[in-house]
Amino acid sequence: MTETETLTGRAGPYFGRFGGRFTPEALVVALDELEAGYRDALGDPAFRDRLEELHRSYSGRPSVITEVPSFARHAGGARVLLKREDLNHTGSHKINNVLGQALLTRRMGKRRIIAETGAGQHGVAAATAAALLGLEAVIYMGEVDMRRQALNVVRMRLLGATVVPVTSGSRTLKDAMNEAMRDWVTNVEHTHYLIGSVAGPHPFPAMVREFQQIIGIEARRQILDLTGRLPDVVCACVGGGSNALGIFHAFLDDPGVELVGLEAGGAGVGTGRHAAAVSGGTPGILHGSRTYVLQDEHGQTRESHSISAGLDYPGIGPQHAWLHDTGRARYEAVDDAAAMEAFQLLCRTEGIIPAIESAHALAGAIREGRRLGPDGIVLVNLSGRGDKDMDTAARYFGLMEADA
Amino acid sequence: MEGGRAGLSEEVRESGPGSARAVVERAGREGRAALIGYLPVGFPDVATSVAAMRAMVAGGVDVVEVGLPYTDPLMDGPLIQRATEAALARGTTPADGLSAVRALHGTPALIMTYWTLIDRYGVARFAEDLAAAGGAGLITPDLLPEEAAAWHAAADRHDLDRVHLVAPTSTRARIDLAARSSRGFLYAASVMGVTGERELVSSGAKDLVARVKEITDLPVCVGLGVGDAARAAEVAAFADGVIVGSAFVRALTDAPDPAAGIAAVETLARELAHGVRRSPASNRRRPVAEQPGGQR
Numbered sequence: 174m175t176e177t178e179t180l181t182g183r184a185g186p187y188f189g190r191f192g193g194r195f196t197p198e199a200l201v202v203a204l205d206e207l208e209a210g211y212r213d214a215l216g217d218p219a220f221r222d223r224l225e226e227l228h229r230s231y232s233g234r235p236s237v238i239t240e241v242p243s244f245a246r247h248a249g250g251a252r253v254l255l256k257r258e259d260l261n262h263t264g265s266h267k268i269n270n271v272l273g274q275a276l277l278t279r280r281m282g283k284r285r286i287i288a289e290t291g292a293g294q295h296g297v298a299a300a301t302a303a304a305l306l307g308l309e310a311v312i313y314m315g316e317v318d319m320r321r322q323a324l325n326v327v328r329m330r331l332l333g334a335t336v337v338p339v340t341s342g343s344r345t346l347k348d349a350m351n352e353a354m355r356d357w358v359t360n361v362e363h364t365h366y367l368i369g370s371v372a373g374p375h376p377f378p379a380m381v382r383e384f385q386q387i388i389g390i391e392a393r394r395q396i397l398d399l400t401g402r403l404p405d406v407v408c409a410c411v412g413g414g415s416n417a418l419g420i421f422h423a424f425l426d427d428p429g430v431e432l433v434g435l436e437a438g439g440a441g442v443g444t445g446r447h448a449a450a451v452s453g454g455t456p457g458i459l460h461g462s463r464t465y466v467l468q469d470e471h472g473q474t475r476e477s478h479s480i481s482a483g484l485d486y487p488g489i490g491p492q493h494a495w496l497h498d499t500g501r502a503r504y505e506a507v508d509d510a511a512a513m514e515a516f517q518l519l520c521r522t523e524g525i526i527p528a529i530e531s532a533h534a535l536a537g538a539i540r541e542g543r544r545l546g547p548d549g550i551v552l553v554n555l556s557g558r559g560d561k562d563m564d565t566a567a568r569y570f571g572l573m574e575a576d577a
Numbered sequence: 578m579e580g581g582r583a584g585l586s587e588e589v590r591e592s593g594p595g596s597a598r599a600v601v602e603r604a605g606r607e608g609r610a611a612l613i614g615y616l617p618v619g620f621p622d623v624a625t626s627v628a629a630m631r632a633m634v635a636g637g638v639d640v641v642e643v644g645l646p647y648t649d650p651l652m653d654g655p656l657i658q659r660a661t662e663a664a665l666a667r668g669t670t671p672a673d674g675l676s677a678v679r680a681l682h683g684t685p686a687l688i689m690t691y692w693t694l695i696d697r698y699g700v701a702r703f704a705e706d707l708a709a710a711g712g713a714g715l716i717t718p719d720l721l722p723e724e725a726a727a728w729h730a731a732a733d734r735h736d737l738d739r740v741h742l743v744a745p746t747s748t749r750a751r752i753d754l755a756a757r758s759s760r761g762f763l764y765a766a767s768v769m770g771v772t773g774e775r776e777l778v779s780s781g782a783k784d785l786v787a788r789v790k791e792i793t794d795l796p797v798c799v800g801l802g803v804g805d806a807a808r809a810a811e812v813a814a815f816a817d818g819v820i821v822g823s824a825f826v827r828a829l830t831d832a833p834d835p836a837a838g839i840a841a842v843e844t845l846a847r848e849l850a851h852g853v854r855r856s857p858a859s860n861r862r863r864p865v866a867e868q869p870g871g872q873r
């Protein structure tokens with residue numbers, strides 16, 4: 174492949190017909206500064222060293238890959254390998270992006286960060302980095318999500334962050350993002366908006382991918398070392414799409430590797446109660462970029478539904494929209510029931526409790542493994558651990574003491 | 578009424594009787610700022626919102642901004658958020674905005690909207706329907722000039738105003754881009770933040786208007802935060818137009834019933850209309866038409 178044909182390293186603002194910037198004029202200068210700032214930082218060996226040092230000595234990179242043969246027996250006997258982002262400090266892949274952006278915040282001379290969070294994993298990571306680097310942190314979280322991810326609310330508060338309940342709209346991730354944007358346009362002079370996924374206006378989708386692509390870079394090397402070849406399929410769950418793009422990116426120019434993004438199918442895409450922006454949405458504009466969106470005939474955003482707070486979002490990062498259009502990646506829905514079945518299966522067969530978000534990727538791996546059979550190799554991004562989900566799991570499986 | 582505007586030459590159109598620019602400039606010749614009022618269509622219901630827009634005009638509003646409710650209004654404060662949420666809950670659609678424009682015939686009416694709604698409607702079709710309804714144009718707070726090529730072309734086809742925004746953080750280059758991209762007037766956001774009334778008009782607004790005036794002779798109207806006659810008079814001293822939104826929405830929100838809301842809107846418009854006439858003439862810049870030079 175020639176330079177111009179490669180799919181890796183796309184810097185935005187556009188990914189095909191997607192991406193761009195649909196924001197108030199008031200934010201343009203900050204977005205331009207951010208773009209210049211992160212490019213400058215990534216070109217600075219001192220910044221890269223500091224980030225690598227934090228990865229190594231603080232969050233615990235490289236994360237290992239784990240082969241899961243007992244789980245794989247339920248996946249057509251294919252080899253299944255998990256990229257263990259759940260073992261990172263704070264419990265998910267979110268810390269990778271947060272450490273990068275928090276260092277950047279310091280470098281840009283800002284002292285306050287704001288963030289939106291759904292599952293609370295991004296909020297916890299942001300609160301953690303703020304504590305580490307001496308920044309003030311304000312986290313916006315939908316009221317519904319504060320209830321279903323209560324443990325993470327306590328974690329953020331322990332870490333010294335202010336958690337602001339968002340009571341507008343559907344009271345979930347999308348509304349938390351609206352509220353964070355409102356804060357940012359008011360306080361942009363001294364505040365950095367630390368977006369937690371590959372969504373939002375340019376340069377966020379490209380920048381967050383830069384900070385997450387380490388997942389795939391490590392995994393590609395690790396899987397070659399372990400199996401001597403590239404995987405047939407890479408599976409990742411997709412909320413905004415940061416863990417998926419993080420692991421996909423290193424494989425974009427390996428045409429033999431199929432990339433599968435698993436969207437939250439909720440009660441089923443046919444029911445309308447889901448969060449599958451590609452499988453069940455249409456091109457539109459949400460949170461500053463053009464992408465696939467769940468919307469009605471007038472362009473009003475439809476509420477998303479998922480048992481997983483981190484995937485309960487009616488949009489998807491614009492680079493995914495483009496990867497879908499070009500056919501380089503496939504996006505498929507996994508409904509709540511299939512995700513919870515895969516969740517329980519990994520617990521029982523391997524002694525690993527995944528985040529419910531990541532369980533969607535596991536359900537996808539079961540499907541892909543069955544399709545490939547025993548000769549296949551499936552790499553799964555295990556984006557986070559399930560501690561935060563005990564309340565949801567206890568209710569779902571009837572494990573509360575009163576029910577037992 | 579406005580049906581004959583299509584096909585007029587550039588100069589005629591820019592000063593045509595129905596355009597927002599002509600109305601703002603006429604106010605300037607009267608030695609005052611123009612008064613521009615915003616209300617979202619559909620709150621508390623479509624009929625009341627349209628009646629309230631007409632009441633604004635009766636009270637002295639020169640140009641009406643018709644808001645289209647959107648599910649994710651990330652540039653609006655709590656008051657407008659709640660009003661537009663209520664409007665959506667009652668099933669308000671972009672077509673209701675066009676009906677409101679039609680009902681305002683004789684007064685320049687601009688639709689103000691989040692871009693995704695126009696994108697969904699189809700920008701060419703929306704421009705056509707807006708022109709057919711007699712609308713003056715669009716205010717596009719989240720459509721940057723860089724993303725606006727399709728809209729600009731459609732606006733030109735139908736002689737519609739295209740109002741972009743500038744903010745206190747805008748650089749000279751960005752103000753220049755916004756000015757070159759706009760027709761009708763330029764909307765200057767007085768403060769960094771979302772819609773809502775404020776205690777004080779920031780000094781940033783005055784500085785911003787001064788910076789804009791160095792670059793363009795397009796009229797500059799100031800919005801965000803103005804809620805009463807005193808604030809309107811303050812802004813009228815340095816801007817060509819004063820834009821008021823949340824205070825009108827509050828008049829409707831606080832009223833015990835629709836009729837009282839409509840009356841309160843008219844009363845507020847009357848007070849604000851006094852405000853924009855009260856600023857000492859010595860403070861006001863010369864009316865636009867008398868300024869030398871410029872790009873027209």
Ligand SMILES: Cc1ncc(COP(=O)(O)O)c(C=O)c1O
Pocket residue numbers: 265266291292293294295369370371410411412413414415416417482483484528530531556557558
């Ligand atoms: C463990 C985990 N995985 C995935 C996601 C979804 O985000 P993204 O699609 O950006 O990876 C979240 C979000 O909260 C999460 O906590």
